[in-house]
Amino acid sequence: MNLLSPQNKSVILFFLFAGVAIIVSLILLVLAITFFPITIGLFFIVKYTPIRHTFVKIYHQIYDYLFYQSEKPRKILWGFIYDFMCAYFPLNKWRAMNYGYAILNENGRILNNLDEQQEEERFCLQLYHMVATNCLKLKDLQGKRVLEVGSGRGGGLHYIHSSLKPEYCVGVDYSQNQVDFCKTTYGSSQKLQYMQGDAENLTNLNIQSFDLIINVESSHCYGNFQRFVQEVTKLLNTGGLFVITDFRAAQEIKQFEQDLQSTGLKLENKVDITINVLQALKLDEKRKQQWMTRHCGIIFRKFFSKFSGVQSSRIFQEFSERKTLYLIYALRKV
Numbered sequence: 001m002n003l004l005s006p007q008n009k010s011v012i013l014f015f016l017f018a019g020v021a022i023i024v025s026l027i028l029l030v031l032a033i034t035f036f037p038i039t040i041g042l043f044f045i046v047k048y049t050p051i052r053h054t055f056v057k058i059y060h061q062i063y064d065y066l067f068y069q070s071e072k073p074r075k076i077l078w079g080f081i082y083d084f085m086c087a088y089f090p091l092n093k094w095r096a097m098n099y100g101y102a103i104l105n106e107n108g109r110i111l112n113n114l115d116e117q118q119e120e121e122r123f124c125l126q127l128y129h130m131v132a133t134n135c136l137k138l139k140d141l142q143g144k145r146v147l148e149v150g151s152g153r154g155g156g157l158h159y160i161h162s163s164l165k166p167e168y169c170v171g172v173d174y175s176q177n178q179v180d181f182c183k184t185t186y187g188s189s190q191k192l193q194y195m196q197g198d199a200e201n202l203t204n205l206n207i208q209s210f211d212l213i214i215n216v217e218s219s220h221c222y223g224n225f226q227r228f229v230q231e232v233t234k235l236l237n238t239g240g241l242f243v244i245t246d247f248r249a250a251q252e253i254k255q256f257e258q259d260l261q262s263t264g265l266k267l268e269n270k271v272d273i274t275i276n277v278l279q280a281l282k283l284d285e286k287r288k289q290q291w292m293t294r295h296c297g298i299i300f301r302k303f304f305s306k307f308s309g310v311q312s313s314r315i316f317q318e319f320s321e322r323k324t325l326y327l328i329y330a331l332r333k334v
């Protein structure tokens, strides 16, 4: 047994972090008990006065910087999180990880041909379908060579491969554990391959060029988004399309669009799907809550609630208030 396999490494790393966090918390607790009157005073000030809002604001600013704005810390954090999650939750049924897409009726469906496994993650796959076809007004992808950057646990690309029949598909993801998961789950074939790689360094992978490059809810993890667009541009055939969907704070959209067009790709289509993502989150709420109850302990439940987009999460609130928007862009290399 290889104790230092990538899976074991990320679990060991997690428990090391957790150990350090527990020691720091214990030291803070001892200090808090030692200086009890000051602690109680501070507690009431923070909890029951307007200062509370300042603390929450500072917390959100630090959090947003670390997870969404910084260059190196963001890349390291997301890289670690996805690798760890795959090692800790190797569940075969969990194959897609985006917030999903639903139309605005009571069942939100746009797909009728899903099997039992795919049905579980219907809304996540519907987002893939939108990215790969509807947004481009295509029925299938026959003859097209497709690359997905940030393919995660592979379910979305597998759906595209089996339902839209492209010539072949390649999925690239930063997390080695997820790539191993994909190889085990979907097998290896010439027509569907998964490999480990960095969105900001795709040309290193020595892969061919593509007619369609897709990117689903992954770009917010990248340290340098412009570098990613440069890499995509190099790998696209002339006439090929780059379709990207992700969320951004409303005030960041302008810069995001400038970066997308910084290498000369021509913007062909832009769709704001925030309301459809919200609808998907509402319709998927029960499944996510049940999943968290079944698979997460108390610690992970809090963590998952934050990122899963359930209705109590900050991201759900921000989509509702349109402080954060979710968009699809299609750009062509001319």
Ligand SMILES: C[S@@+](CC[C@H](N)C(=O)[O-])C[C@H]1O[C@@H](n2cnc3c(N)ncnc32)[C@H](O)[C@@H]1O
Binding pocket: 078, 079, 082, 083, 095, 096, 097, 098, 124, 149, 150, 151, 152, 153, 154, 155, 156, 172, 173, 174, 175, 178, 197, 198, 199, 200, 215, 216, 217, 218, 219, 221, 222, 223
């Ligand atoms: C929210 S998940 C989405 C996964 C998949 N697209 C889906 O919808 O199921 C984000 C993915 O981006 C990947 N990712 C993050 N940073 C990356 C990078 N620099 N290069 C390639 N993939 C990256 C993560 O490992 C993760 O699998």
